[in-house]
Amino acid sequence: xxxxxxxxxxxxxxxxxxxxxxxxxxxxxxxxxxxxxxxxxxxxxxxxxxxxxxxxxxxxxxxxxxxxxxxxxxxxxxxxxxxxxxxxxxxxxxxxxxxxxxxxxxxxxxxxxxxxxxxxxxxxxxxxxxxxxxxxxxxxxxxxxxxxxxxxxxxxxxxxxxxxxxxxxxxxxxxxxxxxxxxxxxxxxxxxxxxxxxxxxxxxxxxxxxxxxxxxxxxxxxxxxxxxxxxxxxxxxxxxxxxxxxxxxxxxxxxxxxxxxxxxxxxxxxxxxxxxxxxxxxxxxxxxxxxxxxxxxxxxxx
Amino acid sequence: xxxxxxxxxxxxxxxxxxxxxxxxxxxxxxxxxxxxxxxxxxxxxxxxxxxxxxxxxxxxxxxxxxxxxxxxxxxxxxxxxxxxxxxxxxxxxxxxxxxxxxxxxxxxxxxxxxxxxxxxxxxxxxxxxxxxxxxxxxxxxxxxxxxxxxxxxxxxxxxxxxxxxxxxxxxxxxxxxxxxxxxxxxxxxxxxxxxxxxxxxxxxxxxxxxxxxxxxxxxxxxxxxxxxxxxxxxxxxxxxxxxxxxxxxxxxxxxxxxxxxx
Numbered sequence: 001x002x003x004x005x006x007x008x009x010x011x012x013x014x015x016x017x018x019x020x021x022x023x024x025x026x027x028x029x030x031x032x033x034x035x036x037x038x039x040x041x042x043x044x045x046x047x048x049x050x051x052x053x054x055x056x057x058x059x060x061x062x063x064x065x066x067x068x069x070x071x072x073x074x075x076x077x078x079x080x081x082x083x084x085x086x087x088x089x090x091x092x093x094x095x096x097x098x099x100x101x102x103x104x105x106x107x108x109x110x111x112x113x114x115x116x117x118x119x120x121x122x123x124x125x126x127x128x129x130x131x132x133x134x135x136x137x138x139x140x141x142x143x144x145x146x147x148x149x150x151x152x153x154x155x156x157x158x159x160x161x162x163x164x165x166x167x168x169x170x171x172x173x174x175x176x177x178x179x180x181x182x183x184x185x186x187x188x189x190x191x192x193x194x195x196x197x198x199x200x201x202x203x204x205x206x207x208x209x210x211x212x213x214x215x216x217x218x219x220x221x222x223x224x225x226x227x228x229x230x231x232x233x234x235x236x237x238x239x240x241x242x243x244x245x246x247x248x249x250x251x252x253x254x255x256x257x258x259x260x261x262x263x264x265x266x267x268x269x270x271x272x273x274x275x276x277x278x279x280x281x282x283x284x285x286x287x288x289x290x291x292x293x294x295x296x297x298x299x300x301x302x
Numbered sequence: 303x304x305x306x307x308x309x310x311x312x313x314x315x316x317x318x319x320x321x322x323x324x325x326x327x328x329x330x331x332x333x334x335x336x337x338x339x340x341x342x343x344x345x346x347x348x349x350x351x352x353x354x355x356x357x358x359x360x361x362x363x364x365x366x367x368x369x370x371x372x373x374x375x376x377x378x379x380x381x382x383x384x385x386x387x388x389x390x391x392x393x394x395x396x397x398x399x400x401x402x403x404x405x406x407x408x409x410x411x412x413x414x415x416x417x418x419x420x421x422x423x424x425x426x427x428x429x430x431x432x433x434x435x436x437x438x439x440x441x442x443x444x445x446x447x448x449x450x451x452x453x454x455x456x457x458x459x460x461x462x463x464x465x466x467x468x469x470x471x472x473x474x475x476x477x478x479x480x481x482x483x484x485x486x487x488x489x490x491x492x493x494x495x496x497x498x499x500x501x502x503x504x505x506x507x508x509x510x511x512x513x514x515x516x517x518x519x520x521x522x523x524x525x526x527x528x529x530x531x532x533x534x535x536x537x538x539x540x541x542x543x544x545x546x547x548x549x550x551x552x553x554x555x556x557x558x559x560x561x562x563x564x
Binding site (some may be wrong): 048050054080087 | 304305308311312315316319409410411412415416417418419420421434458547556557560561
């Protein structure tokens with residue numbers, strides 16, 4: 001659905017986006033992570049034909065940026081960094097304006113559908129200026145969906161929202177995913193990215209890495225299994241270390257932390273080995289690093 | 303065309319909720335209509351043949367035949383203020399258009415708007431018409447009020463005919479809309495480059511200065527507005543309009559406007 005080739009944007013001497021090569025598949029939620037000023041918003045603006053690239057190209061929904069800009073704008077939806085709603089106009093009229101600009105056939109039907117879906121129908125006649133930040137954000141999301149785009153760009157959709165409002169927005173993104181829409185999600189909220197995204201790209205002017213959250217953890221920290229034992233002794237460590245697939249064994253309190261690939265297939269053998277060595281196993285589990293750890297590690301490495 | 307209509311309706315829905323703009327649109331034409339009508343009322347009782355000695359000689363020579371000296375004086379005095387009907391289409395659009403782009407910038411609503419499939423031409427035409435139409439309608443409405451008031455206040459059909467010289471019809475119905483276009487595009491041009499609505503409004507007011515020059519020049523007796531001058535003025539404004547429209551489109555760079563927001 002989205003393919004970029006050496007996509008580059010320069011502002012004078014500053015390279016905001018440097019040779020971005022990326023592919024986002026149909027129906028996936030793609031998380032685009034990066035520090036402030038990394039060029040995430042610039043990338044979204046290029047992919048939605050708001051600004052032109054300095055170099056490289058991108059194809060969005062089958063249309064090439066720079067050539068088919070009107071068609072790209074017609075077929076994608078965007079939630080900008082700031083909701084940018086018209087405060088002095090009613091919620092309903094805000095949406096009607098955009099439905100007309102997107103040439104939606106059933107303007108009133110679509111406006112009602114999304115106001116209902118996002119829980120704003122009862123407040124439809126109220127001026128958007130009287131809305132809370134979360135309600136404005138929901139109104140902006142409705143605005144981005146009126147023309148039923150197959151690709152949706154969401155730039156920080158939960159930034160500045162209280163936990164309840166953020167939860168509602170995340171649930172709504174889940175609903176959109178179930179409808180098979182492709183979602184390009186820029187976020188600083190790593191927990192949100194972890195929960196929502198099929199794949200994640202970590203970006204800092206250029207793309208550092210792209211993969212599923214699980215694979216990113218494994219790439220950066222390796223996979224680790226934790227054995228909680230009644231008591232740890234050197235014999236158990238030696239037994240596990242003798243296995244060729246084990247990369248590292250560390251003892252922490254009464255736990256053994258084992259780094260290895262494919263723990264799903266190796267764990268039964270390791271459990272057997274420990275039991276034969278006399279260990280009393282209380283629990284076995286995988287040590288999960290947070291996506292934040294992965295992200296910080298990647299950005300620091302760069 | 304539908305997108306242009308949508309932009310016009312949106313602009314009006316927003317702009318007419320702004321009390322300052324609304325009062326400018328309503329109050330200014332009424333004031334500028336009341337001034338010449340007040341002058342007509344005040345000079346109704348003027349009498350005496352030597353009144354023409356207070357007028358510039360070029361006007362005395364142009365004074366329509368068959369008018370008495372006091373009638374000629376009345377026409378002269380009222381003509382000084384007729385130029386106010388050309389001020390309205392300059393001032394009202396400045397108020398509307400200065401908020402047009404800058405207002406969208408400050409509320410951050412321009413980015414989602416530019417992300418729609420609207421073209422720059424559609425957007426600017428919409429914003430142009432949204433600012434120009436109220437100004438032109440208000441000017442014409444004020445002028446019709448003036449015509450009606452002149453008929454009521456004056457008993458002499460000769461004076462009414464002299465006051466409603468075709469020159470003023472050209473000024474109101476041709477120069478007026480041309481001035482509105484000039485004003486709108488100048489304000490749009492300024493507001494595309496400025497981030498603060500008040501600064502944009504103040505800078506846009508610059509466009510009124512040439513007309514003020516005309517107003518005070520005539521009062522000072524430096525020249526006299528006549529049909530030739532109005533026709534020439536209309537041609538100059540039409541040429542300036544073409545230049546302003548060109549510049550407004552050139553300066554409305556989506557990318558620059560979006561990326562220079564602070």
